[in-house]
Amino acid sequence: MSENAPSKPGTIMSGEMAEQPAMLRRILDEGAPGIREVAERIAARNPRFVLLTARGTSDNAALYAKYLLEIKLGKPCGLTSMSTTTAYGAQPDLTDCLVITISQSGGSPDLVASTQAARDAGAITLAVTNNADSSLAKVSEFHIDVLAGPEKALPATKTYTAELLALYLFVEGLRGAGEGAADTAKTLPDAAEAVLARKDEVKALASRYRFAERMVLTSRGYGYPSAKEAALKLMETSYIPALSYSGADLLHGPLAMVDNVSPVIAVVPDGKGGEALQPVLDRLRDRGADLVVIGAQAEVDRASAGFALPTDGLAEELQPIVEIMPLQMLAYEVTIARGQDPDAPRSLAKVTETR
Structure with a gap:
């Protein structure tokens, strides 16, 4: 097949799904120490509650994080309504609040704007993305790279599971699990x-x-x-x-x-x-x-x-x-x-x- 020949339908999505075991190993082997460090720095500031900001597939990852944070940490936790700040101009007091924004690309304007508004309102801001050079990563105080590698298919697959594992390791880090979190997850790739x-x-x-x-x-x-x-x-x-x-x-x-x-x-x-x-x-x-x-x-x-x-x-x-x-x-x-x-x-x- 020539380089410019059309690929078989679904080739990209199928290939990216197949990358998931290797991606999970990469997060556990290479990403876990950095995630743990971010978690420890945020835990030292003892946020009183957590807000999660996301759209689409990442919104479902945010819901997963909400379960983790409420069950594992007992922290009050909610999902952000971004339009309250981006459309209505609300100015909430987010002092001592942790705002976690999750985005595969880190490029959606409302995510960037709402995260900047949260930081201006006194929040501790964390971006969880697949793009360390994204606008979202740059406006956030802290950043976690999910290390999924380029994702070209429109339906997100490997970035979703990468977000889940990164969020699991982060929440375990918040509660002081240390290296044990990665050990608990070591069977995931297989x-x-x-x-x-x-x-x-x-x-x-x-x-x-x-x-x-x-x-x-x-x-x-x-x-x-x-x-x-x-x-x-x-x-x-x-x-x-x-x-x-x-x-x-x-x-x-x-x-x-x-x-x-x-x-x-x-x-x-x-x-x-x-x-x-x-x-x-x-x-x-x-x-x-x-x-x-x-x-x-x-x-x-x-x-x-x-x-x-x-x-x-x-x-x-x-x-x-x-x-x-x-x-x-x-x-x-x-x-x-x-x-x-x-x-x-x-x-x-x-x-x-x-x-």
């Missing part, structure tokens, strides 16, 4: 390789969704950001309307739209989140839902279909880094089956310049 090697299973699963008109995704706890990110990936690549709900929220009304035609994907963590999701799974089975489970083998066996994750010995808070991978692959395979190119979704750009 688990990622094992999941990514099972392409045929995901391709078979994708056949269920080739003609789907709507999908519902649900989870609880640490798995909820995975459900939201999977829904986003399905919508931006295959254009299938995919609705994501916390299991608790699904019971408060949206359950009425579930029938035996519209597929439901449940991300079932091996831990407290999975335990909390059980009443929801029971209700879905009672309604005859086409239930597909991403989780432990025992949960998959009770569903219509699924993908069993290698979660044995993997802490619940680390499972989202692995559980999103078959869902990334699913979005890719569904899109290919529908005759579309997941590398270049229509109407999207790599850097979204919201203001």
Whole structure:
């Protein structure tokens, strides 16, 4: 094939998904010491609460960080409404507040402006990006590089899992875990390789969704950001309307739209989140839902279909880094089956310049 010949649809996204095990090793081997140093410097200033700022895929990484910060540190934590400062000109008092802004590119104007406003308002500002030279990194007091390498496909895959691992290491550093955090996560690259090697299973699963008109995704706890990110990936690549709900929220009304035609994907963590999701799974089975489970083998066996994750010995808070991978692959395979190119979704750009 000549250098200028068009590539096969999905080649870039597929290649970037395949990079994830090596990227996870790079963060653990090369990035962890720097992340720990940033965490220790911020911990010394004892922020009283935390605000997380992000858009799109990075917003789902921010939600994951919110669970970590609230569960592991007991810190009050919220997601920023950027328009309060960028559109309405609000001037909050953010003294002793840690504002974490997460962005793959670090180039979106509203993220940069809201971070600068937060710093002007007295916040400790931390940028988590894949671009150390970005505008966001430059306006922030602290910066963490997620070391994912260039990402060319429009759907973010490896930068998402890189953000999750970097945020996990950062929160562990805030609570003084030291080098033990990287040791706890050392099995992740091998688990990622094992999941990514099972392409045929995901391709078979994708056949269920080739003609789907709507999908519902649900989870609880640490798995909820995975459900939201999977829904986003399905919508931006295959254009299938995919609705994501916390299991608790699904019971408060949206359950009425579930029938035996519209597929439901449940991300079932091996831990407290999975335990909390059980009443929801029971209700879905009672309604005859086409239930597909991403989780432990025992949960998959009770569903219509699924993908069993290698979660044995993997802490619940680390499972989202692995559980999103078959869902990334699913979005890719569904899109290919529908005759579309997941590398270049229509109407999207790599850097979204919201203001």
